[in-house]
Amino acid sequence: MxxxxxxxxxxxxxxxxxxxxxxxxxxxxxxxxxxxxxxxxxxxxxxxxxxxxxDRVAANLRSQSSNTVGVIITDISNKFISEFLVGVHETLEEVGYTVLLGTSFDSLAKQDHLLSTMLEHRVGGLILDPVSGSNAETVNRLNQMNTPMVLAVRELPEVKSDYVGINYRKGSLMATKHLIDKGHKRIAFLGGVRTSSTWIERMDGYQYAHDNAGLIIDNNLVVDSPPTREGGLEAVLQVLRNPDPPTAIFCFNDLVAFGVMQGLRMEGFNPGQDIDIVGFDNIPESDVYHPPLTTVSSFPRQTGVEAAKLLLQQLSDDSHEQQRLILEPELIVRESA
Amino acid sequence: MxxxxxxxxxxxxxxxxxxxxxxxxxxxxxxxxxxxxxxxxxxxxxxxxxxxxxDRVAANLRSQSSNTVGVIITDISNKFISEFLVGVHETLEEVGYTVLLGTSFDSLAKQDHLLSTMLEHRVGGLILDPVSGSNAETVNRLNQMNTPMVLAVRELPEVKSDYVGINYRKGSLMATKHLIDKGHKRIAFLGGVRTSSTWIERMDGYQYAHDNAGLIIDNNLVVDSPPTREGGLEAVLQVLRNPDPPTAIFCFNDLVAFGVMQGLRMEGFNPGQDIDIVGFDNIPESDVYHPPLTTVSSFPRQTGVEAAKLLLQQLSDDSHEQQRLILEPELIVRESA
DNA sequence: CTGAAAGCGCTTACAG
DNA sequence: CTGAAAGCGCTTACAG
Known part of the structure; x- marks a missing residue:
């Protein structure tokens, strides 16, 4: 070492x-x-x-300042997160900050360790995409150190902090309403981890759209799974075993949607024709997929930019008021629904 | 600041x-x-x-040591790079190093600036995915500072340094040979930046496969482009205007291949049936694309792991000999060719 | 406009 | 096994 x-x-x-x-x-x-x-x-x-x-290190030590910012994410290989990082980087590097990056690989223990390390490295501030199980205690250490922090992507209950995220509820509502407007009455909701705030908010929107239309949700059509292609594949296979299968599927994200389409094809369905599909995230591949995926666009890069901006505000203004920034999603209608 | x-x-x-x-x-x-x-x-x-x-910063200053490693990449949103980063991170964080990450956004000026910043931050070593125009001078400053470095993904001529990369030539050879073995005689090579080492090496393999089979390359079938989906789309539209169009296409990478397939469909062709397609990289989407893409698997995560390992070796062993590690690719045959 | 001295928070010989 | 003092490479008052 x-x-x-x-x-x-x-x-x-x-x-x-x-x-x-x-x-x-x-x-x-x-x-x-x-x-x-x-x-x-x-x-x-x-x-x-x-x-x-x-020697910036010596200078920072003497002047008790810092020009590094810690960024802790759950998974770089997730397209939403990597785009988010692009936004964070371009904003922070622009004004002369250097990014200390840590990947928690979705492990609470690793996240805790990374938080410690970052504090020991005297980061000026921190942007955290928290792992699902994070609790207030995890994060309070930062407040103790008086280190400015911005939470991003996932919100943490009971944690007071700046937050930047997507309006998942609204996105989910738009997606579900789109399917209802097309005449669907049996709409599955597949994928995602049931305990995560991101799942709960989507469920909320899905529920609300049904309520508004006077439709009742069949709980057999709601199947959670890891938010991956494999997860989507398994979830759709399970839901198809239903005696009364869905006529449309709202997917937790685009990766799940890809898995769902794969599963539908395996079972002899033609996605977009026999069964309508909507995704979430609008990853670049969704546009060129066959059929092109109807999905909710969630602006990961801008989320990163805003998170960085909020942190910079805190860094330059001690009397900074707590902020919560929710970016509004957009429905992108393509051929899959 | x-x-x-x-x-x-x-x-x-x-x-x-x-x-x-x-x-x-x-x-x-x-x-x-x-x-x-x-x-x-x-x-x-x-x-x-x-x-x-x-306070690790004070400790490092006093003991003249470092437990940070700088990593400079060209573009996080590129799937190959983000997977590469996962490998780098898991290896480095495992042994207690913290990563200072910089994104050059493919700009030489930004890369230079990042290099300076990293040196000023006393990084113990550096992993560099260099921008295309990088020259020896850029990198020599590191040698002057006696900072261990590993070059990754793109090799730089005239630069003496550890290097980890893919055997692009071999991958390209396998892909082209596969198409030749299927009976194709007019095989296009689409996408990629003509001046980059990664393009030149692929061209080399493409050429060699033709030579071996006694086939002659029609230069009208070789069209470069940015290594993106949009690039692939434009390249294929151009090559289709040819009076004698290709019967198969070898694409610079999978993204290009997606754009190529999109273009083929626009022009009324059925990719994988009318025209065979091979990609490069084996990104996760290639597997679920329709049709599933035949491609060359290039192990980005392992590339990252190996780059990190080489750096760790240098860090712990002063008499470290220069190493060049070339990972062998693999042809993944699916339905597109 | 420039200089001599103290100090940021640690670690490192050196004594005991 | 533990302590007093010097020093890593800077910046910060304070003088002049």
Missing amino acids: KHPKKKRVTLQEVAKHAGVSTATASLVVRNNPRISDKTRKTVMNSMKELGYVY | KHPKKKRVTLQEVAKHAGVSTATASLVVRNNPRISDKTRKTVMNSMKELGYVY
């Missing part, structure tokens, strides 16, 4: 080489205007000549 | 609270065995009571 290096050139050496004091050299590296142009040039030359590299 | 915090509890305060010297407290946090169990417990209790958080 340790790795001593060849000695770095220090600011002191630069100062000596340039014939000024260390304090002056320090002011030069930080572009302080009260240094004369002449001195500045001399020092800059010495820096170049000696191959000086600024 | 700065954000002064509420004062942290220091090791000194812990030591005073526990009635020992700072040195002793320091040995306790680092689990040094030469501290008696009794003292250790007292100190641990004080730490808990005061809410002490270890």
Whole structure:
């Protein structure tokens, strides 16, 4: 874990080489205007000549500041999350922050460990996409350290914090209503983890759309599963064993929808013709899938941008009021429903 | 960019609270065995009571060591890269390293800037997925700082460094040969940036397969494009305008293949029936696409794992010899060819 | 506009 | 097994 290096050139050496004091050299590296142009040039030359590299770690230690931000996510390979990260990165790097990234692989223990590590690394703030089982205690350590935090993607009950997420309920409502408007009365809801806030909110919208139309949900048509293609495949096979199968399917996300379509084909159905399908997320593949998937667009990149912006606000403003930002989704109608 | 915090509890305060010297407290946090169990417990209790958080930054500064690793990638939203990152992360976090992640968004200027930032942050080592235009100079600064580095995914000519990548040439050879064996004589090669090492190597394999079979390449059938779905779409539309169109298509990667299939459908062809398609990468979607895509599997996650391992080797072994690790791809035959 | 000295929170020899 | 003092590479008042 340790790795001593060849000695770095220090600011002191630069100062000596340039014939000024260390304090002056320090002011030069930080572009302080009260240094004369002449001195500045001399020092800059010495820096170049000696191959000086600024030691941000030492500087941050002394000035008790930080220009790193910790970001903890559950799974990079999830397309929603990786797009989210793009948004976070472009916003944070733009203003000179460096990102410490940790992946919890959906393990609470790993998440706890990463939180500790980030605090030990003196991050200026933190963006957290929490694992499902996260509780208030997990997160309170941050408040104790007085480290600004933004929660993203998944909301945590009982945790007071800035939050950026999608209006899953509304998205789910739109998707379900679209299917009802097409005349469907038996609409399955497949995939997703029943205990997660993201599932519960979708269930809410699905329920509400039914209520509005005076329709009753057949609980046999609601099957949870991991939010993956494999999960969707299993869920649809289970629901098809039903004596009275659904005529349309609302899927937890697009990956689940792909699995569902695969399962339908295996069972001899023609997705989009025999059975209508709606997904959620609008991942790039949904557009080129066969048939193109009707889905709810959920703006992962913008979610990342907003999360980063909220954090930057906290970082620059101590009297920052707690904010909750919910991005509105959009229904993208294609051929699958 | 700065954000002064509420004062942290220091090791000194812990030591005073526990009635020992700072040195002793320091040995306790680092689990040094030469501290008696009794003292250790007292100190641990004080730490808990005061809410002490270890300051790794100060520790690293003093001991001239580092437990961070910089990772610079071109684009997180690329599936190959995000899977690669998963491999890097799981390997590095396992042994206690923290990842500083930077995204160059394929810009040389941004990459240069990120390199500087990482060095300023005293990273122990670096994994770099270089942007196309990177030159030796870009990278030599690292050598000057004596910072261990591993190049990944794209190789850089004239740069001496550990490298982990895929045998693109072999993969391309297998894909092309598969099409030739199926009786095709006019095989297009679509997509990818002509100047990138990854394109050149694929071209090489494509060429070699033709040579072996005594076939001649029609240069009108070789169309480059961005390595995206949109790129594939445009490339296939262009190649179809050919008076003598291809009977099979080898695509730069799976995304390109998806765009190609979309274009074929637009033009009234039935991909996998009228025209055979082979992709490259074996992204998860290739399996569930319709028709399922014949493609070359390129093990992005393992590439990440190996890159991290090589870096760890360098970090723990000064006399480390330069290594070049090329992962062998695999042809996955599905229904599209 | 510039310099000498103290200090950020740790670790590292060196004593005992 | 434990302690007092110096130092990692910077920045920060304070003088001048």
